[in-house]
Amino acid sequence: MSSADDSQFRDRPLRSFGRTGGRPLSPRQRALMAETLNTWRIAEGEAPIVLSELFPGKAAFWLEIGFGGAEHMITQARRNPGTGIIGCEPFLEGVAKALAGIEETGAGNVRLWPDDARPLIARLPDQSLDRVFILFPDPWPKRRQHKRRLVQPAFLDALYPKLKPGGHLRFATDVKSYADEALLTFLGDGRFEWLAAAADDWRCAPADHVTTRYESKQLGDCRPVWFDFRVR
């Protein structure tokens, strides 16, 4: 955020992501950032976002929070050409990978917010999102770090109004304490109906899931769990 107005920082949520930079970008990645990011990024600012202008002719709108290496987002965009997908990711290399994915696949139905998803969510119209993906969010495994986890009651308060009634949200993690905490948070909220009817519904990856490199590394302390919710 580059605004000098400090009002936006007063109630700023704790940072839910780790590093935004890592190893230096490759020359190709640097060129993509310099030459194509402006084509695909959502402009900074506080103006409300008009999805029909962002995605002319699209019938549905999805949001992926923390797309990482962008494998899931780009593949979903290719599979669902009638859908506009906003991807949020503050990690620079992830953004560069998304740009490479757009270039390689021609997925023109993606728009990027290379930053914390939360200020972007605040700018979305109410009842505008058909689907939200929160896949393997930063686990913050130590107890004293749990307050940095993205899924918290205040976050659901901000996100819920932006989802259409009947819309869907998918949460996945391979960290047991996050799985427990997130499920309790969603169910305790009362506005998200858990769609699992049998254990395999949360133990097995959903049929439309796209496995990412991060997920394949299995860095957590349990097998992945998949929680699909319908918005009441």
Ligand SMILES: C[S@@+](CC[C@H](N)C(=O)[O-])C[C@H]1O[C@@H](n2cnc3c(N)ncnc32)[C@H](O)[C@@H]1O
């Ligand atoms: C552990 S990675 C998983 C990436 C990807 N979802 C996957 O499954 O491969 C979590 C990602 O979420 C991003 N993230 C964390 N908090 C975020 C936030 N508030 N807004 C947007 N992205 C966020 C991090 O930068 C990180 O790249």
